[in-house]
Amino acid sequence: KNPPPGIRLLGSFDEKDYLSRKLLKPGDDPYRDHAFNVQESDRLGGERAIRDTRHYRCASMSYDAELPSTSIIITFHNEARSTLLRTVKSVLMRSPPSLVQEIILIDDFSSDPEDCQLLAQIPKVRCLRNVRREGLIRSRVRGANAASASILTFLDSHCEVNTDWLQPMIQRVKEDHTRVVSPIIDVISLDNFAYLAASADLRGGFDWSLHFKWEQIPIEQKMARSDPTQPIRTPVIAGGIFVMDRSWFNRLGQYDTRMDIWGGENFELSFRVWMCGGSLEILPCSRVGHVFRKRHPYDFPEGNAGCCVCRNTRRAAEVWMDEYKQYYYSARPSAQGKVYGSITDRVALRKRLNCKPFRWYMENVYPELRYEPPWKSLNGSALLETLTIFYNFQRWELIEPLIRQQDLCLAISAFAPGSKVKMEPCNTKEARQVRTSVFT
Template sequence: QGSDVDWDDLWDQFEERRYLSARRWKGGEDPYRLHAFNQRESERIPSDRAVRDTRHHRCTTLHYRQDLPPTSVIITFHNEARSTLLRTIRSVLNRTPVHLVHEIILVDDFSDDPDDCRLLGKLPKVKCLRNGRREGLIRSRIRGADVAQAGVLTFLDSHCEVNKDWLLPLLQRIKEDPTRVVSPVIDIINLDTFAYVAASSDLRGGFDWSLHFKWEQLSPEQKAKRLDPTEPIKTPIIAGGLFVIDKAWFNHLGKYDSAMDIWGGENFEISFRVWMCGGSLEIIPCSRVGHVFRKKHPYVFPEGNANTYIKNTKRTAEVWMDEFKQYYYAARPAAQGRPYGNIQSRVELRKRLKCHTFKWYLENVYPELRIPEELLYQTGMIRQRQSCLESHKSEAQEFPILSLSPCISSKGTAATAQEWTYTYNHQVRQQQLCLSVYTLFPGSQVLLSPCKEGDNKQRWGKVGSHIEHIASRFCLDTETIGDTNESTKELVINPCESTAMSQRWDMVMS
């Protein structure tokens, strides 16, 4: 372990000024261009700056066990700014009891300059691994975890600063129960000024059916139950960047899904898996770690950001969400029909671990996520100026035909023939009939036909004042047929035009 004297020697041998002088921000350049945060400001701040203790004052009175297990800290990065990466490492070395950090493993995911990582290997406890090609966060973390020698793994991002006593409360929870996966409260390091700002400790992770992560306030009932502000908060999902997990438990649960690419969506997969397969997720209010939250990604996703996110969340939905995956597809229509690779080994893992169903997860872990059935269909009129979309029975036709007719509503409720339901899976329906097209050509007629689950020709999206046919990307339009005296308007799909009045619709939903 070495005495403090050796540490000082190692710091002296590490030439910090020389390390930081490479690829510094130069006057006249955009300081945000490379990293999507203010590089100039990051370089102005010392690597060992002090940060305010943001914990609740009761945290300072807690006592932790003497026999806490040491941890391997795993930090993966790709072209991180040297100033932020070094500050992350220094904060860990400065604010963590020496005997609890077994090692700091840096996994350099094929950054442009191998020295970003290599030179840091001179620092105490730091080891550097470099990927021979771009692997992404998920496979890089697995690689770091596989070589880690400590019994507990701590995953951090490469633009963090840990706060006072951050590690003790996390290790304590895992020592008491190794199936817990624990996260600090994530404070905010401002991307413009690098000011360290306290986050609320009354938040937990949540998400919607499109698998979009969001922070949620605890409900008044949950707050009322929390008599002690230092108490852990159970969370349905972790943000994914920063957490601590027992290494044997991480391996037993199947590590990460290594077929996921780059970044994004992996936190859903690991969160569902932990809860459904016998563990739990917690946020620990007495552990605080600052993180630079950015508005966009500075690096390139080889497959494109949205495609990568869809592939990763789609794998999660297919393996873990059972029949509830239909709500994911309803909320993310672009995911339908998209490739997501082979999931057989993950399906077998789930069987082997005898995990709970997603229904169990919804009932026991996240009852606040409502099933869209009762939420997401709206009923009302579809209007263009003074006319409304209407269905008419016709002798010659098997199903009613569509036309635009003057709107009839008595006391604000639409006449039945003008009443439409827009459902969570993007159908526009009247009883068992749905707006549909037979062909995907411009000018194709829009007809009513029996609703079929998953029929792409029946799916419509509301985009501004347009009603867009999802499969063809054309817009609902009207065309006048017949001569001017006897003209009727027929419904068709046509290429979308922002200025076409005939493509402007209001869905007046009650």
């Protein structure tokens, strides 16, 4: 009797032994080390069936018989073994073998080298270990430099790819090497690991603090899409999962390797792709599940993720956002004093590639991002106190006639003496929102 497909794919790798060495001990907090329920992940083991969440028309899509293969790059630091193995096995089980040239695991100096080394026993899997903590960004560059395929696929270490996930993305990149494509990212519950379908009507967006968010496709773009399987143009990608031509990745300058650990790299890459001659797409017929966590389970050099994100996004703003960076600093005032290192090489890269100005990006790629011309807004700091005192000043804008902090405005609860002041979504037609021509 032939062994199951998942077993045949593993070669000499002993899955049971690999997983049993790191099982949760009785009484241990299952969320402590990984910020998700590792006990439930371990219960699922190295593979499971998941629902095909694509639109039904995707099943009848056809792709070129001759598609180029890809190097799949997965970086990780102290990832749960069951989650990491399930990521690798889902790739091997749900991808045409001819398209997967190799899976390159970059172990970013995890506590146990065997987390990665033992997985190298699986056919097509390579393991590269950093000699010190480098972070996601530099680790991905190392993986890209080691890749042998003409197309790069970047994947997070807590994912499960879905049916026929790879063919649509490789097809689009084959047709135009300047495209950078991403799947619809389904949700894997951090509590019970249920696989949940994400909406197919979303794209990537951001606010002026360079905080990524999912947003509805603009109505004009939605109406122009006659087929739900058509690609979705997106101003930015989430950054964890995407496919890109290797030569285009290298020509565009890979990643900004002076960014630290994690955060902001997706904005820098997205701005660079659009402004330097490429495009970004989300493909509805490609689906990948991802565990979204509420906190980072690993340490950062300066103690918290915010420090890295602030430094990294400032680098992106200084290189790519031109005069629009003032809106970034208004939304993220803590960035103004943040040391961000030399950007000389990235500025030179932008000049060498003859990239378009950020104004072009705002007008042609993301016109929906609201901003006010400088002459229409004033900025200042104020201390807003509630029952718990906030010791940090909050950044406010006076945009005639409302007092705004990002998308929220000051408003009174009622037209009566002593009414409480609160924050609510800005609406110029709402009479309760505070209007003034002087803000002191």
